[in-house]
Amino acid sequence: MAAVQNVGIVGAGAAGLTAAILLADAGIQVEVLEKAEAPQTLGSGITLQGNALRILRQLGVWDQVEPKGYAFSTLGLRAPNPDGTVIAVLDDMRTGGEDLPATLGMYRPDLTAILRERAEQAGARISYGKTVTGKSDDGCSVTVNTTDGASSRYDLLIGADGLHSAVRKAMGIDVEPQPTGMGIWRAFVERPADVVRTDLTYGGPCFIAGYCPTGPDTIYAYLVEKAQERKPEDGPRIMTELAAAYGGPWNGIRANLDHSARINYTWFTTHIVDGPWNRGRSVIIGDAAHSCPPTIAQGAAMALEDAAVLAELLINADEVSETLWKEFTDRRLDRAKAVVTASVQLGQWMLDGVRDADVPGLMHSISSMVKEPA
Ligand SMILES: Cc1cc2nc3c(=O)[nH]c(=O)nc-3n(C[C@H](O)[C@H](O)[C@H](O)COP(=O)(O)OP(=O)(O)OC[C@H]3O[C@@H](n4cnc5c(N)ncnc54)[C@H](O)[C@@H]3O)c2cc1C
Incomplete structure (x- = not known):
């Protein structure tokens, strides 16, 4: 039997919906609380790298994602001149495996809609207009309060509520994106x-x-x-x-x-919460736990990986224990930290006007790392 039977997830973004799909598929009762009044229909695009696509395939949505997006496996570099002269076209590493493209661009609301429908099909309940304000943990369960005056109780609470996470705050973690x-x-x-x-x-x-x-x-x-x-x-x-x-x-x-x-x-912005990402039976994932400038477009990939690893551990363990949290930290913290540090470094080199920085070397080292499944 899984370590939990009833999970509350705050936030219906990429991280929250991924966790919802995998946990609900395993027969766990899942409720997602989302502060938006309704699913977002407007937004911008997102660049999804191969390691993100690998998780989308694991979720069983690749066949829907691929035709909605635009796949490519090269990266062009152009000169800042009126002709936009092409300086180089580089083969991008297929970090999700050779049978997936290196990159897929997509309209964000399309991605969210696919994940939302899949989560609902798996049996997760998604409640909109639910802004989480706080929570309390009695050691066996977590009670969550929302601005409409309601409260709900779960075996475990996952804070997938983004950059300015209310769950992170309620857990007493004093880290804010800078x-x-x-x-x-x-x-x-x-x-x-x-x-x-x-x-x-x-x-x-x-x-x-x-x-x-x-x-x-x-x-x-x-x-x-x-x-x-x-x-x-x-x-x-x-x-x-x-x-x-x-x-x-x-x-x-x-x-x-x-x-x-x-x-x-x-x-x-950037931030990273040092491990562990849990306090008792509450845990943060995705942008709630870490953020980075999209200089290597790995934010959503890290969010998806956090959710997939957490779900795997919860499904395969018999209890919520320190061993489970240690394994979660071991598998996620250093990897997310490396992505955050490299993404910030790339931006800082530009801010400092460093001309001989080893940009390709740094990018290659991150691609090589994320090519290994999380
Ligand atoms: C300018 C920019 C460009 C980016 N481009 C890319 C890119 O190309 N590729 C890439 O991989 N990453 C990119 N990222 C990063 C990526 O967007 C994030 O890493 C990813 O969306 C994180 O997903 P998440 O589910 O953790 O958080 P979010 O997507 O932020 O989802 C959090 C959800 O929680 C909800 N919520 C918040 N507070 C509450 C509350 N109190 N109660 C209930 N619900 C709540 C929110 O409404 C939201 O739906 C970019 C980031 C920025 C800023």
């Missing part, structure tokens, strides 16, 4: 025909100009700059101005950066 000094403009736009993979341009008015196809007709394009106060309504103008220095596919992208483009601006 800005890294960079901000990113992201625009979800039509796909110019010449965008067939991610191309990165380092330098010019931005630290990075890049894009990722998210389906046959769409891409998200991004410009990374020094973090500053920005108004989202200025997005079309500012992105158009910043993008003027970049050529090639950026000519087509720029033409679409009007008010119909979905544009947002976010600062990069």
